[in-house]
Amino acid sequence: MSASGLNAVADGELAPGRQGSxxxxxALESFGGAVNGFLEWFGSLGIFAWQVFKAGVTPPYExxxxxxxxxxxxxxSLPLVAMAGAAIGVVISLxxxxxxxxxxxxxxxxATLVYSVIQVMGPIITGLIVSGRVGAGIGAELxxxxxxxxxxxxxxxxxxxxxxxxxxxxxxxxxMLPLLTLAADASGLLTGWFAQTxxxxxxxxxxxxxxxxxxxxxxxxxxxxxxxxxxxxxxxIACFQGxxxxxxxxxxxxxxxxxxxxGSLFVILADVVLVKFILVVFP
Amino acid sequence: MATTYxxxxxxxxxxxGGSVPVVAVENVHKSFGSHRVLNGVSxxxxxxxxxxxxxxxxxxxxxxxxxxxxxxxxxxxxxxxxGEDIAGLALDRMGEIRKKMGFLFQHAALYDSLTVAGxxxxxxEHHRREMSRAExxxxxxxxxxxxxxxxxxxxxxxxxxxxxxxxxxxxxxxxLAPEILLLDEPTAGLDPISSGEIDDLILKLQRERQMxxxxxxxxxxxxxxxxxxxxxxxxxxxxxxGSFEDLQQSEIEFVKEFLKQS
Numbered sequence: 001m002s003a004s005g006l007n008a009v010a011d012g013e014l015a016p017g018r019q020g021s022x023x024x025x026x027a028l029e030s031f032g033g034a035v036n037g038f039l040e041w042f043g044s045l046g047i048f049a050w051q052v053f054k055a056g057v058t059p060p061y062e063x064x065x066x067x068x069x070x071x072x073x074x075x076x077s078l079p080l081v082a083m084a085g086a087a088i089g090v091v092i093s094l095x096x097x098x099x100x101x102x103x104x105x106x107x108x109x110x111a112t113l114v115y116s117v118i119q120v121m122g123p124i125i126t127g128l129i130v131s132g133r134v135g136a137g138i139g140a141e142l143x144x145x146x147x148x149x150x151x152x153x154x155x156x157x158x159x160x161x162x163x164x165x166x167x168x169x170x171x172x173x174x175x176m177l178p179l180l181t182l183a184a185d186a187s188g189l190l191t192g193w194f195a196q197t198x199x200x201x202x203x204x205x206x207x208x209x210x211x212x213x214x215x216x217x218x219x220x221x222x223x224x225x226x227x228x229x230x231x232x233x234x235x236x237i238a239c240f241q242g243x244x245x246x247x248x249x250x251x252x253x254x255x256x257x258x259x260x261x262x263g264s265l266f267v268i269l270a271d272v273v274l275v276k277f278i279l280v281v282f283p
Numbered sequence: 284m285a286t287t288y289x290x291x292x293x294x295x296x297x298x299x300g301g302s303v304p305v306v307a308v309e310n311v312h313k314s315f316g317s318h319r320v321l322n323g324v325s326x327x328x329x330x331x332x333x334x335x336x337x338x339x340x341x342x343x344x345x346x347x348x349x350x351x352x353x354x355x356x357x358x359x360x361x362x363x364x365x366g367e368d369i370a371g372l373a374l375d376r377m378g379e380i381r382k383k384m385g386f387l388f389q390h391a392a393l394y395d396s397l398t399v400a401g402x403x404x405x406x407x408e409h410h411r412r413e414m415s416r417a418e419x420x421x422x423x424x425x426x427x428x429x430x431x432x433x434x435x436x437x438x439x440x441x442x443x444x445x446x447x448x449x450x451x452x453x454x455x456x457x458x459l460a461p462e463i464l465l466l467d468e469p470t471a472g473l474d475p476i477s478s479g480e481i482d483d484l485i486l487k488l489q490r491e492r493q494m495x496x497x498x499x500x501x502x503x504x505x506x507x508x509x510x511x512x513x514x515x516x517x518x519x520x521x522x523x524x525g526s527f528e529d530l531q532q533s534e535i536e537f538v539k540e541f542l543k544q545s
Contacts, residue, residue, distance in 0.1 A: 060409075149392035156352050156388075157406045157455075158381035160374060 056167030069172035085184030089192035114211035122185040127230035131263040135238040139259025142242025143252040170235030177231035222278040303366040305495035311360035322519030333496040335510035344499040385456030391448035393440035400436040426454040446477035464496040503545035
């Protein structure tokens with residue numbers, strides 16, 4: 001089993017236990033090892049995040065690298081996020097129309113689609129897509145730089161790698177996630193309306209008016225801006241996994257996989273907390 | 284070249300005759316887990332001097348260089364740069380010291396997303412922000428000219444040979460006009476002609492710049508060509524320090540065996 005319990009879970013490495021009483025001991029040992037590994041991983045992640053924060057808030061600021069990362073995270077993820085949003089819009093449209101028809105509530109279709117896309121599906125789908133594309137990219141890129149000593153070369157050149165490599169990528173993820181979420185929302189609403197119109201004509205103006213009727217900013221802004229937390233999670237985990245990689249090509253592959261798996265897992269877990277938080281703070 | 288370091292007066296006084304070696308490694312121990320890599324290594328280098336650290340693979344030669352530039356921390360002992368112990372220094376202060384050091388990595392460690400020119404310009408962009416773009420470009424061309432790579436400005440690191448990568452790595456290491464040059468296996472993996480060219484280049488740079496240099500190598504011929512002094516490492520200890528002649532006259536079995544096999 002790998003040293004880190006979480007990495008072991010991500011890699012699917014947890015070994016099967018033995019039979020009989022040995023099985024119980026083995027299972028307990030595995031569990032203890034996994035908990036220990038998780039705590040060690042989490043502590044290291046916390047120290048890493050603090051170092052990045054300290055480096056990120058002190059000058060000199062790496063504006064050029066930040067702009068490059070904004071482009072990498074934002075513009076290059078846009079087509080994928082928009083396509084995923086479009087697909088979700090069609091799926092919700094089909095499902096909602098069928099379910100609402102059964103209960104004789106077809107007039108609720110626009111509001112159902114708008115709330116489902118903007119409050120629920122848009123943010124989480126964007127988070128997962130970005131975790132897959134950007135998380136893997138950052139994890140693999142930094143891991144590759146680590147194993148070829150490029151990160152050491154940066155440090156040896158008296159440049160803080162936490163500032164140059166990690167802070168810029170994490171900040172780009174934080175800033176771009178809400179914008180990408182808006183793109184996914186817009187795309188989902190458009191295709192959802194289009195799918196409905198094919199079956200039962202409904203003007204776009206009427207759809208929007210009816211969908212957003214009585215809606216307040218509180219209903220839509222918090223779900224969109226909660227994705228900044230997803231960005232923080234995705235960027236931090238991917239940079240952490242990449243910059244602490246050991247080994248050659250195998251290490252790079254493991255860093256990319258772990259960045260995606262752990263990033264996605266923590267995005268979903270964060271969503272649980274954030275949904276509850278938003279319901280309490282913005283009732 | 285005058286140093287700009289503020290060396291505490293107590294440290295200055297501690298050195299015999301007031302002369303502080305540029306790099307002083309004193310009784311350094313370093314282990315990775317249960318594997319002891321360095322076991323009480325001491326050596327020093329002065330301005331204008333080149334020390335070659337020789338030894339078999341895995342004897343901690345590269346770790347020694349990483350300790351000197353602060354990429355690793357010693358378990359015990361001290362590494363002093365211009366008399367200042369670098370252990371426990373804040374990142375900013377360490378950064379100031381690193382600006383005075385050039386490091387050539389064993390595999391060059393060029394940034395693969397940047398061109399050859401971009402690699403050499405990288406330290407200048409970060410530490411010579413007052414330079415105009417034209418001045419920086421001129422400096423990059425001059426540095427690449429010094430290492431005979433002026434024709435490869437726009438090439439990517441993956442498009443040039445290992446020997447060329449080392450030349451570019453050397454140009455990058457020289458970008459900030461360092462007082463200390465650390466070279467990790469500069470000729471490893473190169474054919475004899477390329478090795479000779481790199482040796483000549485290092486000698487030329489030494490004559491022109493008078494840096495304090497430490498060259499880690501297992502290539503005795505290269506060490507003999509470029510170094511004033513040699514130190515032979517075995518099992519984490521310095522077995523012998525001195526000139527090439529001192530090594531030749533040594534009665535130590537390991538030294539004799541090393542010279543015989545090289």
